[in-house]
Amino acid sequence: MQSVDEMARQRNVSIARLQGLEVATISVDCAKPVDIGFYVKEKMRFVNPLSWLPKAEIRPGLFAYGKQAPNVAHAVAADSELCAALDVLLTRYAGAVEWCDASLHARVNIWTGTIDGDSTGGERFLSHLETTARRLGDIAQGRSQVEANLSTRAFGPTWFRNRAMVGGLLTGFLGAFLLLFAVIGFSTLRRIAH
Known part of the structure; x- marks a missing residue:
């Protein structure tokens, strides 16, 4: 079986390992300024320093936050494949998934799990990260079922x-x-x- 780093390279994902944190980054087909975070209710920290940012419920238990979140939530909600990928990333791996301009970052706290800590050795994580990036790119390029207004200021x-x-x-x-x-x-x- 391939290592998670080899699988990541094949999918154009970079993985940075810091003390207690793995950050996987993949590009998104987006030329507009975007700054949105995604989270699931059960993983939201008790005291969140970003709790004052605008939030929007995408589906029950799945949320977006940042100034553009209300504009993007409907487009994300209309894409069941994107919602499923985000849900897997956020419930099984990442504490935070953040879309910033042409990049998608998944932050995995190694105290609660790792990218390659399941039976697939990281394949499931990378597959869902790739799906999320592709589908967010579709939203940014206007190829989604519901159009998202990304003209508001990117602040997240x-x-x-x-x-x-x-x-x-x-x-x-x-x-x-x-x-x-x-x-x-x-x-x-x-x-x-x-």
């Missing part, structure tokens, strides 16, 4: 995560600078006092 989980990462880095640099400034100032005061 990826925008928020990017700003939070930059803010964290800037806070760290500012903290280090202030600490260095305090140490230099303290040592200068000691020299002046002696």
Whole structure:
């Protein structure tokens, strides 16, 4: 049997492994700005920092969030194959599936499961990820049963995560600078006092 990395390469999926997290990324046929997250009710965290973003129920138990979510939910709901693929990804593997512009990201927390942790060695995960990306591309290109309005501003989980990462880095640099400034100032005061 092939490794999950070999199967991923054949499907043009990249898998990044970070401490406690696997992120699978596949391209989506989309030239428009999009930023939408998908989740299932039972996997939604108790305290979600993105709970203030607009949400839309796609089907019972399956939701989208982000500024464009209400515009896309009807198109996703009309595609039973897409809903089934999202449901499998979100209930069996990923804690989050996010569509950002021409990319689809599935974030798998390795404490709750892994991409290759089932009897298919990752084939089921990759197949559903590929289906999701293809069907979202159909929605973006207007080839779906129900048209989605993607003209609203793309503001969702990826925008928020990017700003939070930059803010964290800037806070760290500012903290280090202030600490260095305090140490230099303290040592200068000691020299002046002696």
